[in-house]
Amino acid sequence: MAVEKTAPAIELINVSRRFLSPTGKSLTAIRDFTMTVGRGEFVAVVGPTGCGKSTTLNLVTGLARPSAGEVRVMGAPVKGIDPRIGFVFQTDALFPWRTVIENVMAGPLFRGKSKAQAQASARDWLARVGLARFEQHYPHQLSGGMRKRVALAQTFINGPEILLMDEPFSALDVQTRVLMHEELLRLWSEAKASVVFVTHDLEEAIALADKVYVLTAGPATVKSVYTIDLPRPRVVADIRYEQSFIDYSRTIWADLKEEVETSYARAAA
């Protein structure tokens, strides 16, 4: 960790990721992808579905390795999984044989906290995501949105320095989403964490982020980067009615529209 105190949190340098497609020839999910996330920076990533967002996050976590290029976290090249990273998966990844609270306690216990401590903070976090009453339920007894919230608590509880989130709020109703936004921003500002936030909700992206990356239709590369300078602290609920906000969303929307159309054109071909 002591490599360079000043190094950015995440660097992707000309990264490419290829997969063997069933037809045998290789399919490129990401090509020459370059992105830098500074310490304490909040980055939102938007892009057409299937362009390569999740794959990018996987590269940062170390769950997957780039086919080419280099991925650096805190200045050091990624090898294996880095405990300073927190990752909210796009798909459900709770442990079905553990109750809700046991699921949330997993992180702290893995990291050597005492059972008591773990339980205490798990309780706290379950309350924050509004699942205090469901402590003893098993995942399959929860609704989709509830499971997602458990996953959030499971990640937040570890107070990660780097927080990667893959469409974390898409399964939540508008208001719950707002509440979660506030939790997220609190955590972010308290812990000075660096956040990469993948979403399909432009307004969400703009409301939360310092920078919004727009990706091209797969193979993903950075199409354009928008720096959002709306004043902080932001009140997510109201910000969406401000003019500058609306302008941002108009432009990014247009920008993205192009991409999706190209991707469809290609798919059709």
Next chain:
Amino acid sequence: MAVEKTAPAIELINVSRRFLSPTGKSLTAIRDFTMTVGRGEFVAVVGPTGCGKSTTLNLVTGLARPSAGEVRVMGAPVKGIDPRIGFVFQTDALFPWRTVIENVMAGPLFRGKSKAQAQASARDWLARVGLARFEQHYPHQLSGGMRKRVALAQTFINGPEILLMDEPFSALDVQTRVLMHEELLRLWSEAKASVVFVTHDLEEAIALADKVYVLTAGPATVKSVYTIDLPRPRVVADIRYEQSFIDYSRTIWADLKEEVETSYARAAA
């Protein structure tokens, strides 16, 4: 089916659904729930996360039985699964050992279509959801949004008379979502299908539906029903800027906000 030609597509009459919660005592997901969906009607359902939307749909499909009350489809009480119903699940339910196209072909083959026919229409539908190039991929090789689109094709291909959809578009980017909206509306108007559409995106709900049901925080009952009389055919992309649209969304938003807050208050307790 020939019970009453005029009977509504779906009737839920004072339905309740209870689950045994792990603590042994029973948890009520739905209480005295009453709702009627006419033939060819497009109903959107919004409600706080975890209130009971998916459970409701499960009751209609016949995958689950009510603890009390009665569920009628096309005028006849529900017993077992009804082939006239199509259901887009909230969670991933593709067959991992089948390629994308085989997944989409499943329905027609189950329903006795010839392999050739099935393949043809599967190809057609894959093109419509923009996955023509991924025919031969297996689900685990697809992105979240792509899997969701496969699921949509899988359901649409059967041209169901009743179409139940549980947050079908939440994993898609804004533009892809718009395209899907158009596909959905086309299918709906062509097949004169009756649709129940669960979503967390108010604008989506308003843009698509004839009626929007707002549910109370669990146990779910109908809080209020809004009849949306915006002219059809609607152009989803633009409609969101019309004044009446914005009014609708303001009111429903407020209405929903209340619910979520109560649900949080209760959860905290």
Next chain:
Amino acid sequence: GATTASAADKISIMVGGYEKQIYLPAKLAEALGYFKDEGLDVELLNEPAGVDAENEMLAGAVQGVVGFYDHCIDLQAKGKFVESVVQFSQAPGEVELVSSKHPEIKSPADFKGMSLGVTGLGSSTNFLTEYLAVKNGLKLGEFTSVPVGAGNTFIAAMQQDKIQAGMTTEPTITRLLKTGEAAVLIDMRTMEGTKAALGGTYPAASLYMQTEWVDAHKDTVQKLANAFVKTLKFINTHSGAEIAEKMPKDYYVGDQEGYVKALDAGKAMFTADGVMPQGGPETVLTVLSAFKKELQGKQIDLSKTYTTEFVKNVK
């Protein structure tokens, strides 16, 4: 399903272990081609596990069994009539060996407190052992018979001193003598030894069949008798080496001269004419009825347990 050989001369005979010398005549007859000479089509099957063979015969799966005569008595007690048609041996061919770790054992009288190896508790080795001990003035319970099977397990048991003495057959005997791990205490491979030990001849290895089958297929049985008696004559008139010549080599590949030695030492146990030796059945009955509670209080008609009709007709 179960096949009963009809008038056709196709017969299956279950042998309690091809390679065992006590059952030598079975394989030898085949090797010498005597069955063919009699125009018989005999199929020999291998079944070392002993008693299963009888059940299979009674169930009609096979017509004859080459095994110990005492089963004929057992079965009669159970109401099944089986008779020995050709009596191969007049001595059990068993030897009571004493582990060289225990030279103090000089006679069965010294079995007191010892563990004695037998092949199985239901087997004739067990009754013979008990009979010997009791005959030498011990009481049941003053010694224990330990079932150790035959072959390697028997040797292992003796090496591990799990048994201080034990009764077994060839080739185990020769092996243990060769390695000097054991010495012969009582040799029941010969008439004399047997007489000395049991007070009479002890008919053991024999070909027996269900009585009604025999009565129904007299000519077939006659042919069998011819073949086997010829074989017994051959054994009687040839040296161990010559006999070994004729046997499949897999049987002595382990240790050839041991096999031959064993033959020379053991071939005396075989009758020359296949006739049930005088007083033999009585000896067996006394030995068995002394210890087998299934037999106690049962009336056994020995004359129904064997027949010399056929072997007598062999010319």
Next chain:
Amino acid sequence: MTDATVNISTASFRPGTSDAEIEAAAAKAAAHRRHAVIFWRLAILIIFLGLWEIAGRMAWIDPFFYAMPSTIAGRLYEWTTQGTSEGPLWYHLYVTMEESVLGFVTGSVAGIVIGVALGRNRMAADIFSIYIKVINSIPRVVLAPIFIMILGLGLASKVALAFVMVFFVVFHNAFQGVREADRAMIANARILGASDWQLTRSVIVPSAMSWIFASLHVSFGFAIIGAIVGEFVGSRYGIGLLINIAKGSFDAAGMYAAIVIVMVVALGAEYLMTLVESRLAKWRPQPLHETQ
């Protein structure tokens, strides 16, 4: 998996039914089901034994080979009251059980440990599993004398035989179970900071649990078989010995009686295992076709 989670979705009630009523109804339904099951189980048993008895008495089958339930029962009674010719029945049973249980425990532990280890390490798996699979094809009856030569006639050799009966079945399932563990879950655990060992303990093993149990269900029966095979080849006590003696004296009833004893014991073991399993599996959703 089990009756643990009562299924209250079968009955249908008018609105306003109280929870109490609904739970009562649920309990009632479950109880009713249980009774039906027990009834049929018994029915089958009785019919089977009845036919057997009749077939024996009518001499459709020869009781000399196949005995009859009555004679078997008689022999069991005799053994339990007066003991066997080789000493008290309980002692024989005790000996066999000691061998089986030891073999079962060691065998399944080894199977699980090695199975999990190889399941986690692809390279090692490729290298060793081939040997494990091949060794598995050695007839146990052949191993028996070898073990006795090496381990002696005592407990050890029988345990070893039970072990080799159990190990392979458990190994294969544990191994495959590990391979089947959900990738997403593993990924999540790692991200949450699980060490290799923690990962194995709290993700891999739990998700392989149902695999392991599936194999344990067969294994105990196999353990008993192993012990008995060992006793066949040479032993002073044990059910295997009883069977052998019974056969040696054409005592079909005795043989079947011994088998019945083995079965009863196996049944008990099965019951215990199911208990444990249902405790461990209480997190599972009911299979769908049972919730409706």
Next chain:
Amino acid sequence: MTDATVNISTASFRPGTSDAEIEAAAAKAAAHRRHAVIFWRLAILIIFLGLWEIAGRMAWIDPFFYAMPSTIAGRLYEWTTQGTSEGPLWYHLYVTMEESVLGFVTGSVAGIVIGVALGRNRMAADIFSIYIKVINSIPRVVLAPIFIMILGLGLASKVALAFVMVFFVVFHNAFQGVREADRAMIANARILGASDWQLTRSVIVPSAMSWIFASLHVSFGFAIIGAIVGEFVGSRYGIGLLINIAKGSFDAAGMYAAIVIVMVVALGAEYLMTLVESRLAKWRPQPLHETQ
């Protein structure tokens, strides 16, 4: 599961590497891995045999009981060239294989069918599975003579024995595999209009496949064992017979030679099974700990 999906994420390249290069590298890595595996497999084999031979020659172990690789090889050579005293080796092998394969096929088919059937029908499962589990604890060595009495000494009785060795293992896994099938998938299939049979065929069985295969891997070994046990209790030909005679005449080399033959055959079967399995499993994602 398999090497089928080559894992190209291990190497790391400078930007602008062509796909061709990357695929080549991937292929190379895979090949390298394969060679390493083969090397170690052989190494272990050779070391093992070497030690055995030496131990024998040094008389650390008594070759009389344990033979030596050299003598075993000798016996194998002799058998293959001059045949055994009981007829040509191939014929014995043929007989045993015929019995095993028949038993294996019938046993696994029955196991799968009944396992799936009971797995789909909770009530039937509760009623019958108890019997299946109990019967499984009957020692096969005891069954052997009974089968022979009923079925005669021919092929049938041996096949029956192989059958009872295979059936139970396969049954349990098939049964559990069905129980494990994902609820969501079943629900989806039904909604899509699958009839009960279609559901079973195209959802239940595929998702139980890896369970079934896990059991098949052990089962073929068991089938051979069953056949050999049968041959022990009475036979004219077969590997079991060879083993028996070898044992009876202190021919350790012969006994181990026979075992070696069994092993080789089992190996072949294993190989075939793995081929089939990897074809069926080509849809699977690679286990996570192998993709990095």
